Amino acid sequence: MPLLSCITTSFNEGALLMTSIRSLLAQSFEDFELIVVDDGADPETQAVLDRVDDPRITVIRQANAGLSSARNKGLAQARGHYVCFLDADDSRPPWAFATIAGIIARDAPDLILCRGALSEARDTPLPFYDTPRFEEIAEHCPGGVLEADAPEAALVRALALMIEPQSANKVVRRGLWRDAGLRFPDTHFFEDIFFHAGAVAAADRIAFAQTPCFAYFRRYGRPQITAGSGARRFDIVAVTRMTLETFARTPGFTDPLQRAAVFCNCLKLLTWCGETIGHPNRADFRQITRAMIRMIDPAYLQIPDPVYDRLSVPDPLRARITELAHAV
Amino acid sequence: MPSERVRRRLRWLRDVASWEPIAAGRVAAFGQRLDLPARVPRFLAEDSLWRLGAIHEPALAVRSLPQTGVAVDIGAGFGAFALPFAQAFPGWTIWCFEPDPAFFAAFEENIAAAGCDNVIALNLAVGGGDGRAYTDRIATALAARDRATLAALCPRRGYRRSLTRHGFLQAGHRAGSPLAPGNTSYPTIPAEALAVLGPNLLKLTAPGCEPGILEGLANAPLDHIIGEIWSHVPSRRVYDGPGARETWLPVAGAPARALRRAPAPHGRRHGLDIVVAMYNSRDWIVDCVESLIAADDPAIRVRVVDDGSTDGGGDLVAERFAANPRVILHRKPNGGCASARNYGRLMSDSTHIAFVDSDDLADPNLFPHLLELARHTGAEVVQGGFDLLEQDAQGLWHSRPGPESVDAPAPPADAPLATMVLMAGTDLMSRQPTIWRRVYRRDFLDNRDIWFPEHIRAFDDLLFQLLSLQHAGEVPTLEHLRLHYRQHPGQDIRQGDERGFYALEMFRLALKRGLQEGWPGFKPLLRSYVNTISRTHGGLRDDLRAPFLAAAAELWVLMQKALGPAAFGDFPDTIFATEGFGTQADRVRRQFDGLGDSPAFAWLDSAMMHADILRHMPARDDAPHPTESG
Structure with a gap:
């Protein structure tokens, strides 16, 4: 069994698919398997896959069923002690797996959360969006590992819940995935927020990799699926609800810090979607957002201000939360 | 009520009227107008012109005939097809065969009037070969247009002209006296001999003789076959022979059936692939596959997909069917x-596809005849009947009629599709999924984007059933041929665990699809929902019933918010027999108080509708979950 399984899903990336594969084959740490789930890819993309020859790669073919279902399928086939994800057109720096393997050897955590890099649309390389959160975490968790009995455990866990819900930033112990039943919400986009909250809530020991271990690309060459402004955006409302109702069943829910963190992270994405969804769909989006807020546990709406302060929630997001709570 | 005597008299008058000679007169077809002055019986004139306008002209209008070619017109009558065709396609040679001397005389008169020199008319019937005719010599005489030799060589055969159904001359299989009423005999050229002409197009009006004629032309490189048919023509005559064989052969008196082959440059193999998904069913797979190939139909292949079996079933199939190229094994994790x-399906390259479970059995003729039915109807979905295979106390398996079983008689062997009935797909939708008794057009499934949802690990055929039947239109059905569905005590459907919740997710997905695809109505979906909820709730484990009911009621209200109240006229909450459903639905309605209806409610998913999430969802003791009852 390899130490790591990396799951990549492939749709119609064509040659861009080599971005991820090349970066993985260039890793200095070599004990990993790469599972590529061909989610109904077009012939051009399949041809790219056919040209890759490495015994560590397994291709699984499925009829197009979306990213969530494809990643779940990859998870079910993974054999590594730890699993991670990488989108077809993203990459990892050559040191990523070595860094991760080092953390595993040292700390044997349930979950590793990694810093990342961002390549902006103008090809500008930058630290990933949530780098300030990682700096906060480093401050409150100097050892780099969150232990259940650490003095600031609740705050650090809340901060972990607030980092970007990116799939490439997580390395999950496979046993945790299995026992906690972690999965991406089938048939939905905005799937990462659900998985992120579930993984952080279920993990006892969380380690933080304060080194960029993935690179996320914003490109004109290929539209990000979540960047569409059509009815697909309604998915965020459903996924928010599913995330909140699932988190409400975990022990962390009773902690206002963690509860607020999950809620804020969902609402941040929801607000962005509501502000960028196409105008023909806006009224419907607002309507089901209100319906959704009425269906969630009311405790999510009753967060005292000092909690927001502690989590450094930006003012516009606080205002949005207040507005939604009153609209109900 | 007219007496029997009066009715007989009326019929006689009508018959007399139908024999009254008239001239067909002005005929317009294939972009031509011409005058056919010869007088023929009224029925023949009307019938021929109807066939020209309703069958022949549309059939040629959808094709691209080349400028030159050879056509054979069997049953040419007075030339209603041949003459306008000859005028429209002057580069073609049209060989015409008409047995009736009176009609033939009218034909010759019309040829002269039209001035067509590319029509060759012969006063002959055409029949299937009987081994007695001197086919080679006849073919030589035909090519030489040697009428005298043809008349001498072609054997006379008996025919019967129907005295009640007008005009139709049928091959007299039971050779009676030519002098008996309606019986007659004509010199008959064997169809095999026509191959010498190298025909590109065949036009048929030869009641009862069609199978023999097409058998005789099995090796002729026909590109086009058109005409009305009165007897069953096996589709292999059209799909297996040389030439493009674009075909339009509607069945007389059966408006839903026409043997057809469209000019489709899709590159798919014409035929049926039966996909058998196999997981640890070593005990059943051999019997299953053998039942599927029992009829030895070369158009049918079986694709066994070994879904990572651990019982050696894959090796068994590989070994057992190694010699049969029509059984293909695929292995996957x-x-x-x-x-x-x-x-x-992704591995299949065929025009039609079916999905059979690895422990079921099929009547040997089920799939061959369903493919036949598909080719005679063009239907998106065709289906057979089914029954349940159950084990008795001694361990023996018996078929038992299923819940919707129909006692259907078998049709005569020479008319295998005669008992076909049409069922509305939207009526079938509300029944239990029986996707394995159907044959689907692959292009239909692809076009409508209908797949099995791979993340759903039980009852995955529910969504497939809903979507395929919603879009299928009328489903041609042959009830007497059955798939035998094996009942096991351990079957998914009997477990009563969280997997029952998959049904909710699939209905939400179907609702979303319906809204996005603009379905004209949602009654079939709602009816199916009502049935499925009652069925699933009844089979659930006790502790899962309350959350299931709460989630089902929530989805019901989401459907109402998404579709609006008009869609729910026939569907009050009380339609659910399950106790407490209305209370749960009211609870959700109160939450939505003051919020208007919107299709977007179909997107408002819940973790409670995802069996795989639900299974791992820890219970909370401090507060009830919003979707829990109470």
Whole structure:
């Protein structure tokens, strides 16, 4: 069994698919398997896959069923002690797996959360969006590992819940995935927020990799699926609800810090979607957002201000939360 | 009520009127107008012109005939087809055969009037070969247009002209006296001999003789076959022979049936692939596959998809069917029944596809005749009947009629599709999924984007059933041929665990699809929902019933918010027999108080509708979950 399984899903990336594969084959740490789930890819993309020859790669073919279902399928086939994800057109720096393997050897955590890099649309390389959160975490968790009995455990866990819900930033112990039943919400986009909250809530020991271990690309060459402004955006409302109702069943829910963190992270994405969804769909989006807020546990709406302060929630997001709570 | 005597008299008058000679007169077809002055019986004139306008002209209008070619017109009558065709396609040679001397005389008069020199008319019937005719010599005489030799060589055969159904001359299989009423005999050229002409197009009006004629032309490189048919023509005559064989042969008196082959440059193999998803069913797979290939129909192949079996079933299939090129084994890592079915479809290159479970059995003729039915109807979905295979106390398996079983008689062997009935797909939708007794057009499934949802690990055929039947239109059905569905005590459907919640997710997905695709109505979907909820709730484990009911009621209200109240006229909450449903629905309605209806409610998913999430969802003791009852 390899130490790591990396799951990549492939749709119609064509040659861009080599971005991820090349970066993985260039890793200095070599004990990993790469599972590529061909989610109904077009012939051009399949041809790219056919040209890759490495015994560590397994291709699984499925009829197009979306990213969530494809990643779940990859998870079910993974054999590594730890699993991670990488989108077809993203990459990892050559040191990523070595860094991760080092953390595993040292700390044997349930979950590793990694810093990342961002390549902006103008090809500008930058630290990933949530780098300030990682700096906060480093401050409150100097050892780099969150232990259940650490003095600031609740705050650090809340901060972990607030980092970007990116799939490439997580390395999950496979046993945790299995026992906690972690999965991406089938048939939905905005799937990462659900998985992120579930993984952080279920993990006892969380380690933080304060080194960029993935690179996320914003490109004109290929539209990000979540960047569409059509009815697909309604998915965020459903996924928010599913995330909140699932988190409400975990022990962390009773902690206002963690509860607020999950809620804020969902609402941040929801607000962005509501502000960028196409105008023909806006009224419907607002309507089901209100319906959704009425269906969630009311405790999510009753967060005292000092909690927001502690989590450094930006003012516009606080205002949005207040507005939604009153609209109900 | 007219007496029997009066009715007989009326019929006689009508018959007399139908024999009254008239001239067909002005005929317009294939972009031509011409005058056919010869007088023929009224029925023949009307019938021929109807066929020209309703069958022949549309059939040629959808094709691209080249400028030159050879056509054979069997049953040419007075030339209603041949003459306008000859005028429209002057580069073609049209060989015409008409047995009736009176009609033939009218034909010759019309040829002269039209001035067509590319029509060759012969006063002959055409029949299937009987081994007695001197086919080679006849063919030589035909090519030389040697009428005298043809008349001498072609054997006379008996025919019967129907005295009640007008005009139709049928091959007299039971050779009676030519002098008996309606009986007659004509010199008959064997169809094999026509191959010498190298025909590109065949036009048929030869009641009862069609199978023999097409058998005789099995090796002729026909590109076009058109005409009305009165007897069953096996589709292999059209799909297996040389030439493009674009075909339009509607069946007389059966408006839903026409043997057809469209000019489709799709590159798919014409035939049926039966996908058998197999997971640890070593005990059953051999019997299953053998039942599927029992009829030895070369158009049918079986694709066994071994979904990561651990019982050696894959090796067994590989070994047992190694010599049969029509049994193809695919192996893949385990991914569930839906993934195996989809995988088989992705591997398939055929025009038609079916999905059979690895422990079921099929009547040997079920799939061959369903493919036949598909080719005679063009239908998106065709289906057979089914029954249940159950084990008795002694361990023996018996068929028992299923819940919707129909006692259907078998049709005569020479008319295998005669008992076809049409069922509305939207009526079938509300029944239990029986996707395995159907044959689907592959292009239909692809076009409508209908797949098995791979993340759903039980009852995955529910969504497939809903979507395929919603879009299928009328489903031609042959009830007497059956799939035998094996009942096991351990079957998914009997477990009563969280997997029952998959049904909710699939209905939400179907609702979303319906809204996005603009379905004209949602009654079939709602009716199916009502049936499925009652069925599933009844089979659930006790502790799962309350959350299931709460989630089902929530989805019901989401459907109402998404579709609006008009869609729910026939569907009050009380339609659910399950106790407490209305209370749960009211609870959700109160939450939505003051919020208007919107299709977007179909997107408002819940973790409670995802069996795989639900299974791992820890219970909370401090507060009830919003979707829990109470």
